[in-house]
Amino acid sequence: MTDRRQFRDLVSPAEARAAIDSLDLAPDPETVPLDAARGRVLAERIDAELDVPGFDRASVDGYAVRARDTFGADEADPIVLDRIGTVHAGAEPDVEVQEGTCAEISTGAVLPPGADAVVMVERTDETDAGIAIRTSVAPGDRVMVAGADVAAGSRAFGPGTLITPREIGLLSALGVDDVPVRGTPTVGIVSTGDELVRPGETLHSEAGQIYDVNSYTIAAGVEEAGGEAVLYPHAGDDYDEMEQLLVKAADECDLVLSSGSTSASAVDVIYRVIEREGELLLHGVSVKPGKPMLVGRLEDSAYVGLPGYPVSALTIFRTFVAPAIREAAGLPEPRTATVEGEMAVRERYSEGRTRLMPVGLVEDGSGDTLVYPVDKGSGATTSLVEADGIVEVDADTDYLAAGETVGVQLFSPDVRAPTLLGVGEDDPALSRLLDRLERPRYLDVGSRQGRRRLRDGVPDVAVVSGPSDRDTDAVDLGGWTREWGLVVPTDNPAGIDSLADLIDRDLRFVNRSTDAGLRASLDAELDRLADRRGTDRRDLTDAVDGYELTVKGFESPARKVIGGAADAGLGLRATADALDCGFVPLGTESVRVLADPDRTDKPGVVALDDAIESALDDVVANLAGFDA
């Protein structure tokens, strides 16, 4: 905990960009085969080395003629020519067209010597005397002369041309099978932290292990930006091990990125390696998140240290690093990398440094894009998929007003606003309905938060359960009921048969948070029990061991029970059923889907309404305790 670095001289985001720009990530150009050239960028100008077509070419099926032999021919008075042979496409002509003769010719075939025009077959007849030509043609008619499409020596492509299918087409026509392209920057990714385990390996939660989120995420970001990602085995916090790994990565890659360590000591080790073995250009940027960013050089490579929290790492990568990789690869920023929208709510901010604010997108009833802040704390990986991009807020901005237009840098060019934004209670029937929609987003913030957010005008729908005042002017799209109660171990070994048991006996309980509709149903039931006992709810809940122990998901209490950490948990009969637990029923609550009245015509809301109408019976059919 000693030797903690202070970030005394934070630089501005613009200075950080300049520092990264000063690193040269661009590898040497290379040559790739044509069938691997899509998405690459030409390293140099390409001039046509040959004429296209390479020969005078018939552009229709018909007869190759000497134009002057056809002068005067018309429908009424055809001229008859001797057919002396046939020229097929892809064959060298073995005939010469002389006065009074013609050669049958296919589209694309070489115009035979002597001929200077083609008569299309539709204007001819085969007769016993020969081929009757019913039209006169001029020299060059129905002939594409050599080089008419592309002339040898002409400029075909400039350097920097992005190769899409159509460029592949012209390169094919020119016979270019080795394509000189900008090199692909290789980006080494070093994740640090003793607690990290790669997905696919065994996770020991009891030892504080977590899955390494940044390595694959940043690798995917690198590849999306046109780089090639190289993953290195994760390093511990030992100086020698870290130095060896970073130097190896620097030897092998154009850019080295580190991330993943959340401990100050590991950051410090990296810091010392870069400072001693390379050159540290900056340490600390006046930006939130991302303050502890490092930029430097190591061997002949560039180095950027990303923050450890996934959203922070992706944000800093998106803002500072991806543009540099694109630039090195010669790729333009995709047109879809940014969108504009209006702030859905007012957002205050004044911390004296630039804020890279994670935001979500939602379309309002008119199809306009609204932008809302997603702030779950940088440690939350769920922010990754709940945010669509970031809004860069200047250090001297005090607040963004509702309705203010902002630019959003999307996390990926492929990101777009969801078709439906729902918030509220988590519920297994709802999950199945959502599966039937295209690209919905659902935030399980609980019924209470759901109602509040719907009133604030951000989401399209809120899904709520439990007792409610129905004080909103939301449109009710329908709903279902679900049986709730206590999830207990299989066969209910403790013989729990009512809520009173939790109060009167020595049992360990697991609750849901007050945002959950299910919790509101429990509290209402406790109120009734308190009434019957002539006391108040607080007296009862004080007697419940674990009443204050709340967990997040609708299955979480049941999972605590299964894990032996509790004797009973608040939950659904459907959950008890799915997880093979026992169940003590306490009631049935209603789940309602409420829509913002201005969004009922939005396609995603209509689709949800349709799904409730058409699929709800199916959906609840095999969910125990559910009723449509």
Next chain:
Amino acid sequence: MTDRRQFRDLVSPAEARAAIDSLDLAPDPETVPLDAARGRVLAERIDAELDVPGFDRASVDGYAVRARDTFGADEADPIVLDRIGTVHAGAEPDVEVQEGTCAEISTGAVLPPGADAVVMVERTDETDAGIAIRTSVAPGDRVMVAGADVAAGSRAFGPGTLITPREIGLLSALGVDDVPVRGTPTVGIVSTGDELVRPGETLHSEAGQIYDVNSYTIAAGVEEAGGEAVLYPHAGDDYDEMEQLLVKAADECDLVLSSGSTSASAVDVIYRVIEREGELLLHGVSVKPGKPMLVGRLEDSAYVGLPGYPVSALTIFRTFVAPAIREAAGLPEPRTATVEGEMAVRERYSEGRTRLMPVGLVEDGSGDTLVYPVDKGSGATTSLVEADGIVEVDADTDYLAAGETVGVQLFSPDVRAPTLLGVGEDDPALSRLLDRLERPRYLDVGSRQGRRRLRDGVPDVAVVSGPSDRDTDAVDLGGWTREWGLVVPTDNPAGIDSLADLIDRDLRFVNRSTDAGLRASLDAELDRLADRRGTDRRDLTDAVDGYELTVKGFESPARKVIGGAADAGLGLRATADALDCGFVPLGTESVRVLADPDRTDKPGVVALDDAIESALDDVVANLAGFDA
């Protein structure tokens, strides 16, 4: 030429789409490793199988405590606790926090047994007596409880989710290393036509061979649309060979595309194979281009026959086939697949069938997108790179008015309007200037066409050479001069020393077309010679063997001379120099870069202006006969 099929029952484009939709291209879902999942689409819903984090986790560096031990502590009156050990991230705690004790803890480490909160290190001091805690904390402070980020059992992703880096992030956090994704449709590409040679193979132009453009182009289109392309060796027009190839492709792929044959007989062979071995759903669509499209089934696969001309093939692929491949892969149409713009010019059309009109894009002075038709005939491969996409014009539309808003289906989501649209003379100095710009487009239509198009308001600049009336209100951005004359074989074996030699001697000449400024300079020189001889130009040109033989590119006449097809060609000293030819100077002409007065502030025009200003001297320095 017999057995020619008639397209008697052309179906509408909508019917063609329905026929293709009726073919099932979607392969079975598959599982891919997480590091190969980017860009794929989830085949099923993924629920969290574990809590994230999987343990109660310190969210800061500091000390793990029993919250009740800190009650009453503040800056003035700290409470001192015994430090009993340390818990590192990624390690299982080996201490238990009991009354009056604390454990040092790193961010991300497991909260040790007994502790229920963390005090951040900044609010503590190490003293001789122990750790002084300068603040009181509540249970749960600075602790992220297990499952607080993602709760086991919660819905993480719906089916149909496109996997971008952020989804990789949450999948990583959940430890999902095998990702169930939609299958990638495999698309077999069969090119037909005896005249086709793959790029990289030897081309025999004399035998009418041309490079196969469609195979790689369509393969790139298939991959861009999310399919996997499989190229088959090209087939001749023989029924048995074609049947064998098509059946093999159908066995191995979800969809078979054929194209590349421009001869009616080959199309006919394919037609018969599909009809006899499979099922032909439609033959002929009322659309231009693309009338002879085939749709059918072969074995268990789908089959679509594309037209042979590259632009037609890509157009039909883009309009009918790419959407079906995307659909089969589960991929949404990219947001950038279409743009809107205003017609730059009036375009007439009335052929009674839907027109898929190739168009180019250009931004006007205000940054609005203008759309102009590119019609070079379907045989021109250059249309591929000169057009950006297609406008679908209804069969009953007589014309599109200038200024009318149209939707453009881009040939690729990566296509965008060029930064600069230039037209006019081809010139080697210009080519080098263009190399210094980002994504310019230049159409070498010659000076005459260039002037006309600039007046029509489509391009940003026109580059013109030769004598001119200067009748435009265009802005002159500058220019250079170039020496022109007759390019002759090395050492001028025929001893040509003036224009008169072409007239008075028996020499074969190659000219440029009347659109070329160079040709206008030649004609002006001939006018002067005619004046001197007291005759008119026509008398002189009649005596020049080859005066009417015009070729397209500025190097083309020289290349004819090198090939032995002519004794002299119209050209530049720089060309003679570059190709090691002899040169007979006839004059010096001026090349001017003229800008549309409304576009002079457009970034691409400014960049060209800057390049002329700063780089012209460099550019002309090693071009013989050029002067800035």
